[in-house]
Amino acid sequence: MPDALTTSPAPDALPGGTPPGAGTLHEDPATGDGAPHRTSTRPARRSNSYRRLFSVPGALAFTLGNLLARFPQGMFSISAVIMISGVRGSYALAGAVTATGLVANAVVGPWTARLVDRFGQARVAVPAVAVSACGSLGLLLCVRFGAPDWTLFAAYVATAATPNTGGMSRARWAHLFANDPDALHTANSFEQAADEFCYMLGPVVAAFLCGSLFPEAGTLASVFLMVSGILVFAAQRSTEPPVHARTEHSRTPLRVRGMPPLLLSFLATGGIFGSLEVVTVAFADAQGHKVWAGAILALQAAGSGAAGLVNGALKPTGPADRRHPLCVAAMTVLMTLPLLAAALTGSLFVLGGALLIAGMATAPTMVAGMTLVQQRTPAAQLNEGMTLAVTGLLGGIACGSAAGGTAVEHWGATAAYAVPVAAAVCALLLALYGYTRRPGR
Numbered sequence: 001m002p003d004a005l006t007t008s009p010a011p012d013a014l015p016g017g018t019p020p021g022a023g024t025l026h027e028d029p030a031t032g033d034g035a036p037h038r039t040s041t042r043p044a045r046r047s048n049s050y051r052r053l054f055s056v057p058g059a060l061a062f063t064l065g066n067l068l069a070r071f072p073q074g075m076f077s078i079s080a081v082i083m084i085s086g087v088r089g090s091y092a093l094a095g096a097v098t099a100t101g102l103v104a105n106a107v108v109g110p111w112t113a114r115l116v117d118r119f120g121q122a123r124v125a126v127p128a129v130a131v132s133a134c135g136s137l138g139l140l141l142c143v144r145f146g147a148p149d150w151t152l153f154a155a156y157v158a159t160a161a162t163p164n165t166g167g168m169s170r171a172r173w174a175h176l177f178a179n180d181p182d183a184l185h186t187a188n189s190f191e192q193a194a195d196e197f198c199y200m201l202g203p204v205v206a207a208f209l210c211g212s213l214f215p216e217a218g219t220l221a222s223v224f225l226m227v228s229g230i231l232v233f234a235a236q237r238s239t240e241p242p243v244h245a246r247t248e249h250s251r252t253p254l255r256v257r258g259m260p261p262l263l264l265s266f267l268a269t270g271g272i273f274g275s276l277e278v279v280t281v282a283f284a285d286a287q288g289h290k291v292w293a294g295a296i297l298a299l300q301a302a303g304s305g306a307a308g309l310v311n312g313a314l315k316p317t318g319p320a321d322r323r324h325p326l327c328v329a330a331m332t333v334l335m336t337l338p339l340l341a342a343a344l345t346g347s348l349f350v351l352g353g354a355l356l357i358a359g360m361a362t363a364p365t366m367v368a369g370m371t372l373v374q375q376r377t378p379a380a381q382l383n384e385g386m387t388l389a390v391t392g393l394l395g396g397i398a399c400g401s402a403a404g405g406t407a408v409e410h411w412g413a414t415a416a417y418a419v420p421v422a423a424a425v426c427a428l429l430l431a432l433y434g435y436t437r438r439p440g441r
Contacts, residue, residue, distance in 0.1 A: 049186045049313050056176055062236035066169040067194060068229025069129070072222035074202020076159065077101075079210060079218030080139065084152065086215040087143050097139075097152050099398070104160035106394045112163050113387035117380060120243050121168050122234035129230045131161040133223045140219050165230070166195055167386035174374050174382060175241035182315060188370055189312025192363045193305045200301035203294065244380030253377045253385040258321075261434035262372055263392045265328065268430055269365070270396020271423035272335065275404030276300070279420070280338075280355070282404075283413040287348055296352045303359030311364045320375060321438045324368040325431040331361035332424040339417035346414070396423075 054060045077098045084094035116124045135158025142151045173187035206218035253259055277297060284293035316323065334357060341347070341354035370389065377385030400423055407416035 049183070050190065052183055053173075053187055053190065056239070058236045058239040059172075059176070062172060062233050062239050063169065065229050065232030065234075065236065066165055067198070069226050069233055070165045070169075070194065070229070071198045071202055072226045073162075073165070074199040075206035075218055075222045075225075076136070078203045079206045079222055080156065082207065082210040083140065083215045083219055084143055086210070093149060093152070097156050100153050101156045101159050102394060102398060104157045105162065106391045106398075108160040109164060109387045109391050109394075110384055112161060113167065113383040114381070116163060116168065116383040118243065121171075121240050121383075122237065125163045125165075125168065125230055126234050128161045128163045129226055132159045133227050135159040135161070136219055136223050140216050144216065162226075163230075164383065164387045164390055165233070166191060167383055167390060168233070170370060170374070170386055171241050171382045172239050176239060184374075185316045185367070185371065186312040188367045188374075189308050189363065192366045192370070193308030193312070195366075196301045196305035196308060196363060200298045200305065204298070207294075241379075241382070244378075253373075253381050253388060256376050256378070258372075258376050258434055258438045259385070259388075261430050261437055262324075262369065262376070263388055265324075265427050265430040265434060266369060266389045266392035267396040267399075268423050268427035269328075269331075269369075270393035270398075271400035271403065272331075272396075272420045272427065273393070274397035274400025274402075275407070275416075275419040275423060276338070276355075276400075278401050278404035279408060279413060279416040280351075282408040282416065283342055283351065284348060286413045287346070289348055292348060296348060296355060299352045300355040300359035300362070303356040304362035307360040308363030308367065311367060320368050320371040321435060324365070324372055325428070325435050327361060327365040327368050328424070328428045328431040331358075331365050332421070332428045334358040334361045335421050335424040339421055342414045342417050 054063070080098050080101075081091070081094040084097060085091045088094075112124065112128055115128075135155050138155035138158065139152055141147075142155050170188060170191050173184060173191070177184040177187060206222070209217040209221055254263070280297055281290065281293040284290050284296060337354035337358050338351060341350045345351075370386065373385050373389050374382065400419070403423075404416055404419050407419045411418075
């Protein structure tokens with residue numbers, strides 16, 4: 001394997017070898033005095049902003065590999081639930097196993113990201129995915145051959161080694177476009193849209209495979225996609241960020257000014273997602289159409305993904321530390337729409353439209369938040385910083401799911417839509433506090 005310390009092409013030399021915004025020197029044809037005159041090579045229009053991203057050598061290949069590796073993230077949980085409940089006949093056991101994996105991933109994820117920063121993406125991601133794949137296959141075998149219940153937990157914990165593939169892709173874009181904030185904004189928007197579509201389509205594909213073939217089909221397909229995708233991704237060494245040696249002065253991103261309130265804002269944002277999912281399932285069940293809950297929730301992801309793509313094609317307005325609280329404020333306002341739709345109409349169709357609109361604020365908020373994480377995290381710890389943000393989201397989803405379920409039990413499904421609104425208000429307050437604590441203030 002090539003040395004992970006091999007440096008990649010300088011970010012300001014991509015694409016085409018010309019630093020962003022630089023020009024070309026020419027003689028003045030009118031005077032002939034040979035004095036250099038600079039003609040701008042900056043594009044006049046940004047209509048092909050996504051084409052700019054993939055004109056970078058190796059960018060398309062690492063993106064395709066990363067998407068293959070990332071897609072199973074939306075398949076693993078539902079595949080495990082269907083497989084365990086179908087073979088063992090217990091949804092309680094299936095839920096406990098997947099919840100254990102989620103907690104383990106939240107604990108192990110930052111440590112895996114720290115290894116990625118220290119030794120390089122290819123050197124760590126490939127063996128980490130191998131461990132995760134063994135955990136998934138071990139779970140499959142334990143379920144199939146009737147092993148004791150505790151073995152299911154032990155096997156699934158190994159999947160916590162799964163690296164943050166989305167974070168590694170964002171780290172590559174941050175390296176390639178370190179001197180081009182507009183292009184980096186487009187890249188972050190694309191990555192957020194990719195996340196939304198993976199989590200929107202992944203459960204659908206997993207449920208189809210498990211239902212139409214056999215209960216283990218979703219798990220097998222997930223492992224195949226993850227392993228093949230990470231091998232393609234890791235093979236693209238020219239775009240891999242260089243390794244930065246840690247020193248005695250290196251500190252965790254948690255101690256960087258402005259990071260704690262930002263990460264807490266991610267935690268509250270995760271609370272929105274977790275509670276919204278549980279409450280929507282309960283509301284659909286109360287209407288007698290539980291089977292439509294997945295499709296209704298997919299509308300929120302679709303709205304977010306579409307907004308992410310549009311957001312990436314537009315020039316960012318102002319610095320990220322100013323955009324983030326504004327985006328969270330918009331998300332808070334729009335998150336009242338599902339509550340109003342459920343309370344005033346009781347219609348699943350109207351609720352679906354409300355979720356579609358509410359989802360449109362999600363991607364711009366996440367893009368601004370991830371941009372702040374990139375800006376505030378030292379380059380030597382970029383993967384760790386972004387994984388901490390994802391860990392915050394996962395923790396928030398878990399807390400939001402519990403809060404949403406409790407609210408449904410005590411208040412009913414309609415009133416429980418107040419929980420994601422409350423989580424959004426918390427995210428807004430934290431974002432505003434983080435703005436006052438931003439670096440340089």
